[in-house]
Every structure is written in C-alpha cells, then in structure tokens.
Amino acid sequence: MRIDKYLKVSRLIKRRTLANEACEQGKVKINGKVVKPGAEVKVGDVVEIQLGNNSIVVEVVSVKEHVSKEDSKEMYKIK
Numbered sequence: 001m002r003i004d005k006y007l008k009v010s011r012l013i014k015r016r017t018l019a020n021e022a023c024e025q026g027k028v029k030i031n032g033k034v035v036k037p038g039a040e041v042k043v044g045d046v047v048e049i050q051l052g053n054n055s056i057v058v059e060v061v062s063v064k065e066h067v068s069k070e071d072s073k074e075m076y077k078i079k
Contacts, residue, residue, distance in 0.1 A: 001063045003028060003047070004037040009067060010075040012049060012056065022049065046079065 001009075007019035007028070022028050023037040027050040030039060041047065045060045058076040067075065 001041055001065070002037060003030060003035055003039045003041045006041045006047075006060070006063065006075075007049070009064065009072065011069065011072040012047075012058065012076070013051075022051070027051065047076070 004016055004019040004023055007013040007022075008016040013019040013022060019028075020037045023035060023039075026034045028035055029048040030041060030045050032046075032048075041060055041063065043060055043063060047058050047060060049056045049058075057079045059079055060075070061077050062075050064075065
C-alpha cells in the first residue's frame with residue numbers, strides 16, 4: 001500500500017492530501033529513509049512522521065484497505 005494512503009486509512013493523518021504534502025516536504029520516513037507519497041509500506045516497517053514540533057514513530061502491524069475508526073488504531077504500534 002502507498003504510504004500516503006496508509007497514513008490516511010490508519011488515521012495518523014486526517015486527509016490523504018495532507019499525507020501527500022507531508023511526504024513531498026520530506027516529513028515522512030520509512031525505516032529511517034525519507035520517502036515520496038508513492039512509496040510502499042508493509043508490515044514491520046517503522047514509520048516516522050514529523051508534524052510541526054511533534055514527531056510520531058510507529059511500527060506497521062497490519063495493512064488494510066478499509067477499516068473502521070475503532071480498528072484503525074490496531075494498524076500500528078507506537079514506539
């Protein structure tokens with residue numbers, strides 16, 4: 001799954017356009033490497049997101065196309 005879509009589906013970022021912009025600005029890393037919006041994310045990857053002064057580091061636990069709001073938190077584990 002594309003990283004911009006994963007960020008939206010997992011609700012780490014509210015909208016896909018915002019996720020896309022964050023990737024374009026170099027604020028998203030997968031396994032320590034800055035990635036573009038089309039980069040593939042898979043189970044076991046470590047995703048780091050820089051939003052303002054906050055930095056969120058999560059490990060990808062599952063990759064699903066559609067999830068409910070409650071289940072979205074089960075797609076990642078905060079590190």
